[in-house]
Amino acid sequence: MSVRRPRVEEEVDDDDQDGSSGSAEEHQQRRHGARRLRPVLSFRSVVRRAVAAETIQQIVLNLEPVIRRVVREEIRNIFPQYGHDLPHRSLPLQIQDVGVSPPLKLVFTKQLKLPIFTNNKLVDIDNNPIEIQLVDTRTNLIVTPSNTHLGYSAIKLEVLVLDGDFRYDEDGARWTDDQFSTAIVKAREGRRPLLVGTVSVTMSNHGVAVIDDVSFTDNSSWIRSRKFRIGVRVVMLTDSCGLRIQEAVSESFTVKDHRGELYKKHFPPLLTDNVWRLRNIGKDGPIDKRLEAEGIKNVQDFLKLNTMNPNKLKSLVGMSDRQWSATLKQAKSCDMGGKCYVFKSEGCEIKFNPVGEILAVRFGGRMCSLHELLPHQMVQIKQLVSQAYQQWDQMEEVQNEMALVDKSLIPFHDEKPMISSGMPNEPGKHDQLCISECHVC
Known part of the structure; x- marks a missing residue:
């Protein structure tokens, strides 16, 4: 069997450091002449060293709780000898080395859903109960x-x-x-606890805890930052060996009063929402009262009037063009x-969407769009x-299962030619013109 020749690697002789050595040339010769044999590390050697290092690290982690327990017991024995009471804080936490990260930590599975209002249950961004996980900081x-030091x-x-x-x-x-x-952060003096509900939970052996019912009783405007965070920590036991578990901390957020939610705008709104859910219309304000006097109570009524008579609607709200555009867009x-x-009607059937825009017309059993009709039709x-507009409440409500002949929505009103938004025509919008553009109005 052939023997692998070890690689030769240079090494400076100790004599090279002697200041009394000869000339630079002799020094160079002596430097290259002195050599030391050093074997090349094999893959097996590298693996053994890595395993040894990992084993040492594991031993240190296993020994740490034992050492902490011994130190804790010794400190407990020393304090009474000198007439001192034990500190109020847990001794294991006091001797925690701040330079070493805890090997375990709690984390939020997902971010909290914002905005947050008082008396509203906290949920995650997917509207599910908040989950806390126990994870290894290294992996x-x-x-x-059960697999922890506890x-x-x-x-x-x-x-x-x-x-x-x-x-x-x-x-x-x-x-x-x-x-x-x-x-x-504690509650303000004379107030209820700042956080109520499930403020104490148990993490079972699968490593996940669920916070399913917790809410704020006060807003966050009274502290300097005007924001809160949610923190979750382990209730340490007396025999926890002093090994700390990193707390879970959420992102910062603002907590608003629940009454603010009662008046907030909806994006997007529902057809059944009150009109004051729209931008630039305040609850019980002058615009809201003017619209209510005309029977415009919800978003559907608002959009129906915009379809039938947009100029009348704009006159009722009395907004600037910019405000009107934003409100109508919402x-x-x-x-x-x-x-x-x-x-x-006899020989004719008209289908409308919920806001009065014409979807299709049936003449003599044939479904067609307005653009296909003859002048007399x-x-x-x-x-x-x-x-139909006058008898809206008497019309038949059905599921819109019929395919549209023309996908454009064609509103109808008696004003000047306008597109369905009630704003002046824009290039490329000719397919949404009202009946008046078909030379009927």
């Missing part, structure tokens, strides 16, 4: 409580309110127990749903549409 994998099948968690100014590095979050405790963003309204349709 970011979920850990079950050795329990379940651990108890408490939910707290933190100041929105509590800052940390979200990627490698590190803070001490003191820093976390200092950031806790109103028209609503979901029309799957309903449609059918007006029937358009005159008849104009009369029937006016009659």
Whole structure:
């Protein structure tokens, strides 16, 4: 068997460091002449060293709780000898090395849904109950409580309110127990607890805890940052060996009074929403009262009048062009749903969407769009549409299952030619013109 020749690697002789050595040339010769044999590391050697390093790290992690327990017991024995009481804070937490990140941490599975109002249940961004996971900081994998240094099948968690100014590095979050405790926000004097509901939860052995019913009783405007965070920490037990679990901290957010939600605008609105849910229309304000006097109570009524008589609607609201455009844009963003309204007359049938725009017309069993009608048919349709608007509440409501002959919505009114938004015509919008552009009005 052939023997692999070890690689020769240079090494400077100790004599090279002697200041009494000869000339530079002799020094160079001596430097290259002195050589040391050093074998090349094999793959097996590298693997053995890596395994050894990993084993040492694991040993250190296993020894840490034992060392902490011994130190804790010794400190407990020393304090009484000198006539001192034990500190109020947990000794294991006091001796926690702030320079070492805890090997375990709590994290929020998902972000909270915003905005947040008082007395409203907190949920995550997907409208599900808040979930807290216990993960390993090195692998970011979920850990079950029974596999931790605690050795329990379940651990108890408490939910707290933190100041929105509590800052940390979200990627490698590190803070001490003191820093976390200092950031806790208590309720204002004479008020209910700031957080009510499920403020104490149990994490079972699958490593996930659910906070399904928790809400704020006060807004966040009274603290300097005007923002809160939610914090979740482990309720440490006396035999926890002093190994701390990193707390979970949410993003900062503003908590608004619930009464603000009662008046908030809806984006997008519903057809059944009150008109004051639209921008630039205040609840019980002058515009709201003027519209109500004309029977315009909800978004559907608002859009129907815009279809039938946009100039009248704009006159009622009395807004600037900019405000009117924003309000109408919000109103028209609503979901029309799957309903449609059918007006029937002898030999003719007209189908409307919920806001009075014509979807299709049936003449003699043939479904067609307005653009396909002859002039005398358009005159008849104009009369029937006016009659249909007056008898809107008596029209038949059906599911809109019939395919449209013309996908454009064609509103009808007696004013100047306007597109369905009630604003002046724009290039490229000719397919949405009203009946008046068909030379009938």
